Amino acid sequence: MKLFQLRKGQFVYYQNELHRVYSVKPMVKKSVHLMKLKDLSQHICSAAEVDKYQPKELDSFIFNKNVYTLSKYRKAEEGDFILITNPNPDYLDHYSLNEIEVVASVENKGVITNKYNGIRHNEYLLMVPGRDDNSNRIEYRDIQDIEESNIQDHSDVISDLLPTIGDVYRKNDTNAAIDAMVVAIQGNTIILGGGLELPHEELMNNEKWEFLYSLLDK
Amino acid sequence: MNVNKLKEKSVFIISLLLTLIFIVWGVFFTDNLTKVTNSIYSGSIDYLGWVYIGTTFFFVIFSIYLLFSKYGHIRLGKATDRPDFNTASWLAMLFGAGMGIGIVYWSVAEPVTHYTTPPYGEGYTLEAADVAMKYTFFHWGLHPWAIYTVIGLALAICQYNKKLPAAISSVFYPILKDRIYGPIGKTIDILSVFATVFGIATSLGLGALQVTAGMHSIFGVPNTLIVQLIVIAVATVIFLISINTGLEKGIQYLSNAAMIISFAVLVLILIVGPTMMIIKFFFNTTGLYLNDFIQMSLRMTPFGNGEWIASWTLFYWAWWIAWAPFVGMFIARISRGRTVKQFVIGVLIVPTLGTCIWMSIFGGSALDIVISSENHELAKYIADNVSLAIFTFFDYLPLSTLLSIMGFALVAIYYVTVADTSTFVLGMLSEGGTLNPSNKIKMTWGIIQSAVAAVLLLSGGLTVLQTASIVVAFPFAIIMLFMCYSLLKALNSELVIQTRKKKVKDYS
Numbered sequence: 001m002k003l004f005q006l007r008k009g010q011f012v013y014y015q016n017e018l019h020r021v022y023s024v025k026p027m028v029k030k031s032v033h034l035m036k037l038k039d040l041s042q043h044i045c046s047a048a049e050v051d052k053y054q055p056k057e058l059d060s061f062i063f064n065k066n067v068y069t070l071s072k073y074r075k076a077e078e079g080d081f082i083l084i085t086n087p088n089p090d091y092l093d094h095y096s097l098n099e100i101e102v103v104a105s106v107e108n109k110g111v112i113t114n115k116y117n118g119i120r121h122n123e124y125l126l127m128v129p130g131r132d133d134n135s136n137r138i139e140y141r142d143i144q145d146i147e148e149s150n151i152q153d154h155s156d157v158i159s160d161l162l163p164t165i166g167d168v169y170r171k172n173d174t175n176a177a178i179d180a181m182v183v184a185i186q187g188n189t190i191i192l193g194g195g196l197e198l199p200h201e202e203l204m205n206n207e208k209w210e211f212l213y214s215l216l217d218k
Numbered sequence: 219m220n221v222n223k224l225k226e227k228s229v230f231i232i233s234l235l236l237t238l239i240f241i242v243w244g245v246f247f248t249d250n251l252t253k254v255t256n257s258i259y260s261g262s263i264d265y266l267g268w269v270y271i272g273t274t275f276f277f278v279i280f281s282i283y284l285l286f287s288k289y290g291h292i293r294l295g296k297a298t299d300r301p302d303f304n305t306a307s308w309l310a311m312l313f314g315a316g317m318g319i320g321i322v323y324w325s326v327a328e329p330v331t332h333y334t335t336p337p338y339g340e341g342y343t344l345e346a347a348d349v350a351m352k353y354t355f356f357h358w359g360l361h362p363w364a365i366y367t368v369i370g371l372a373l374a375i376c377q378y379n380k381k382l383p384a385a386i387s388s389v390f391y392p393i394l395k396d397r398i399y400g401p402i403g404k405t406i407d408i409l410s411v412f413a414t415v416f417g418i419a420t421s422l423g424l425g426a427l428q429v430t431a432g433m434h435s436i437f438g439v440p441n442t443l444i445v446q447l448i449v450i451a452v453a454t455v456i457f458l459i460s461i462n463t464g465l466e467k468g469i470q471y472l473s474n475a476a477m478i479i480s481f482a483v484l485v486l487i488l489i490v491g492p493t494m495m496i497i498k499f500f501f502n503t504t505g506l507y508l509n510d511f512i513q514m515s516l517r518m519t520p521f522g523n524g525e526w527i528a529s530w531t532l533f534y535w536a537w538w539i540a541w542a543p544f545v546g547m548f549i550a551r552i553s554r555g556r557t558v559k560q561f562v563i564g565v566l567i568v569p570t571l572g573t574c575i576w577m578s579i580f581g582g583s584a585l586d587i588v589i590s591s592e593n594h595e596l597a598k599y600i601a602d603n604v605s606l607a608i609f610t611f612f613d614y615l616p617l618s619t620l621l622s623i624m625g626f627a628l629v630a631i632y633y634v635t636v637a638d639t640s641t642f643v644l645g646m647l648s649e650g651g652t653l654n655p656s657n658k659i660k661m662t663w664g665i666i667q668s669a670v671a672a673v674l675l676l677s678g679g680l681t682v683l684q685t686a687s688i689v690v691a692f693p694f695a696i697i698m699l700f701m702c703y704s705l706l707k708a709l710n711s712e713l714v715i716q717t718r719k720k721k722v723k724d725y726s
Contacts, residue, residue: 090654094551109654109656212298
């Protein structure tokens with residue numbers, strides 16, 4: 001019997017893939033709410049089905065379809081992702097273990113994230129894009145189980161948030177601005193409401209299209 | 219230290235010097251300080267009184283105007299931001315931050331004291347009981363929350379919509395533009411730090427009085443000045459350790475525990491106390507409060523002695539204003555993603571109801587005990603021993619030991635959490651609004667605020683605490699008036715931005 005105490009924030013393996021526990025509801029059978037780091041999908045399971053993993057320096061994993069390597073040495077810059085491994089929030093901060101936030105500005109003693117948390121330099125590991133040669137891949141517990149080609153697929157995808165149906169975007173570079181929702185995805189072609197069809201790269205270009213919100217988020 | 223670094227730290231250094239001068243004055247010239255505060259106290263009734271009365275009343279009108287204004291739908295943050303907390307925990311958090319230690323201290327003492335010496339009319343009568351409850355609602359109702367609404371909203375708009383640092387001077391960006399980084403901005407920050415130190419020191423002083431009183435009534439520890447100073451020293455050591463060792467998480471657990479204990483005590487008293495009387499008190503006093511609202515808000519005594527107003531109303535207004543930067547920062551932080559209308563309802567209306575319920579339960583049952591037993595001695599005893607009031611009151615209820623212990627735990631926890639969290643806010647305010655204040659600065663403020671509290675207690679206890687607030691909060695009250703104007707300008711420019719975006723949306 002596994003007598004392992006599960007807590008919000010921990011990284012765990014569930015069905016061989018790396019997840020983050022985002023909530024634990026003690027009164028129900030399937031009490032563990034998980035987010036798969038690879039594609040941010042949500043899952044639900046019981047504590048017996050997971051194994052804990054504590055991320056450390058030089059671990060590399062896929063977060064939202066991008067590969068990152070955890071690093072202590074590079075200084076954080078604006079726009080970098082950080083993984084908060086040693087949370088010590090102050091009075092006005094609201095973050096917890098293993099949260100991933102985006103750096104909004106860098107100060108002497110720490111960084112400020114775009115969620116207005118002040119995080120000291122010793123509280124986080126920087127997520128450097130790409131896979132370091134010396135890194136230890138942690139996205140699967142048992143890498144032998146995964147076919148080589150499958151892995152190859154994932155490391156190719158170095159794109160930002162992929163559009164999903166229900167995302168609303170705004171076109172930036174015309175006078176008459178257009179808001180449109182993704183209604184269909186056909187391979188690399190994204191079809192927006194109003195009959196707009198465009199390649200995925202163009203929609204992902206931040207200068208041309210701005211992501212507003214997703215209907216599914218509500 | 220080179221000149222640039224000195225300039226960067228000027229807010230910290232100057233406000234620290236000012237406070238140190240005050241502490242030295244208090245320790246070495248205690249009699250002189252007492253004398254000066256006394257003369258300021260009587261002067262403040264004549265000269266500062268109308269300013270406080272006028273400004274706080276204006277804040278109430280201004281907040282209610284915001285609620286119904288065209289700015290209601292403006293969102294704090296980006297149009298796509300949604301609140302970080304669900305509404306129930308948001309309300310609980312801001313209520314705890316706004317009232318905290320004071321509400322435990324005064325909820326029994328205030329109505330009973332008013333009953334013995336009402337602002338007008340005879341004491342110990344049934345009319346006096348009505349007036350007592352009415353004035354308690356008044357002091358803890360819309361006015362304090364209106365002050366927090368103004369400062370919280372101004373800070374939130376500046377941080378989330380204008381992307382400015384989390385300092386009080388940022389609020390003046392719409393008026394001063396880049397001069398907020400110059401001497402004017404620094405002066406504003408220094409005054410806000412100074413006011414905050416005294417607001418917090420007042421709370422810590424009251425807290426120390428009450429922790430000692432609690433130990434006196436539960437464990438029989440002598441209720442003397444020495445013990446009060448020891449309480450301050452011990453608490454200081456506790457939070458200095460917590461700052462340095464990362465025990466701050468523990469402090470957060472404690473502060474959640476305090477919320478739960480207060481709610482438990484509240485429900486317990488409602489059940490074991492005179493339940494029907496409490497409900498009647500709540501409805502009756504709410505009616506009186508609403509009916510006499512304007513008259514009470516502007517009440518001064520041109521021909522009479524202003525002693526009562528100064529020692530109660532003015533003290534409260536000043537204390538809330540001195541306390542405002544601290545609470546405002548916190549409220550702003552937890553309110554990102556809400557609209558102006560939600561903000562005003564959540565910070566002005568709902569907590570006012572909350573304090574009224576709290577006061578009805580504590581004050582109502584205390585008055586009921588005093589009146590139904592016709593025990594004038596008891597009433598006088600409570601009014602004379604304000605810090606013991608809540609424990610004396612518990613003795614007259616069933617389950618008194620349990621209630622006393624819970625009450626003591628509550629006061630002790632509030633004391634430590636306020637002391638701890640305030641060092642963070644002071645560090646932030648004095649370092650130009652950084653969210654990562656250095657530990658050295660936090661510790662310095664920790665020691666300073668305890669020292670100020672100790673000095674105030676040393677030089678005369680409660681009255682000196684009250685006077686210090688009235689004097690120190692004065693410049694900040696004026697700053698807050700300008701803040702309203704600045705907030706309006708900021709809201710106007712935000713209205714233009716957010717409506718334009720909406721129009722674009724409607725068009726497509």
